[in-house]
Amino acid sequence: MEIERKWLVQGWPEKDLPLMYEQDMRQGYLTVRPTVRIREEVENGREPVYILCFKSAGTIARKEIEISVEKEIFDQLEDLIGLPLIPKVRRTFKLPDGLHLEVNRVDEGLPTEFWYAEVEFPNLQTACTWNPKDAGLGEYLNHEVTSEPGQSMGAYWERTRVWNQTDTE
Numbered sequence: 001m002e003i004e005r006k007w008l009v010q011g012w013p014e015k016d017l018p019l020m021y022e023q024d025m026r027q028g029y030l031t032v033r034p035t036v037r038i039r040e041e042v043e044n045g046r047e048p049v050y051i052l053c054f055k056s057a058g059t060i061a062r063k064e065i066e067i068s069v070e071k072e073i074f075d076q077l078e079d080l081i082g083l084p085l086i087p088k089v090r091r092t093f094k095l096p097d098g099l100h101l102e103v104n105r106v107d108e109g110l111p112t113e114f115w116y117a118e119v120e121f122p123n124l125q126t127a128c129t130w131n132p133k134d135a136g137l138g139e140y141l142n143h144e145v146t147s148e149p150g151q152s153m154g155a156y157w158e159r160t161r162v163w164n165q166t167d168t169e
Contacts, residue, residue: 002055002064003127004120005146011115012103013140017093020100026085028078028161032154033057038069038077040085050074059147061124083161086153095119095135106153112160117141 027039035055042048050071056063069077078085086107093101103117117140121127132141145151150159 001061002120003061003122003124004118005060005127005130005144006151007117007132007141008143008145008151009103009115009117009140012091013093013101013117013137015136015140017095017101020092020094023090023092025088025090027088027153028081028083028085029154029157030077030081032152032158035152035154037154038074038081038085040074052077060127086157086161095137097135099130099135101135101137106156107160112156114156116145 021043023044024042025039027037030036030038034057035053037053037055039051039053040048041051048071050069050073052067052069052073054063054065089105089108091103093103095101099119099121101117101119103115105113105115107113119130121130132138149155
């Protein structure tokens with residue numbers, strides 16, 4: 001079960017938080033209803049990891065299954081998608097309470113570039129009661145979009161990759 005909240009942000013956090021790691025990612029969607037996604041992750045210059053992910057419907061909490069796949073399978077799925085994958089840079093910071101803040105820069109340099117941050121939680125109660133101000137991030141995390149329609153990466157995929165494609169089946 002994935003339990004997380006999401007905020008639109010501007011840039012990396014200015015608060016001095018310990019940087020745990022940085023990842024370069026590329027991701028794309030075979031479908032967004034239900035979500036079936038592929039992602040390539042390269043952490044701090046290490047070897048790439050390839051993931052096939054399934055997500056149920058939902059906002060703050062939803063089922064998530066991630067399966068590691070070989071590069072050859074990833075490449076075949078990328079070819080099947082046939083659209084440019086979404087590049088992201090993610091920095092993961094450790095918060096004072098032990099939770100992790102993941103800040104993402106999406107489609108850097110493109111007109112659609114944007115930033116968002118997420119915090120994953122161990123349970124729904126913690127997610128619902130957690131306050132960014134307690135972590136010193138009240139100003140940074142001031143535009144929460146967790147439950148707003150159209151704010152998922154799947155919706156972004158549809159707006160920026162799929163909207164002008166025609167069905168070729």
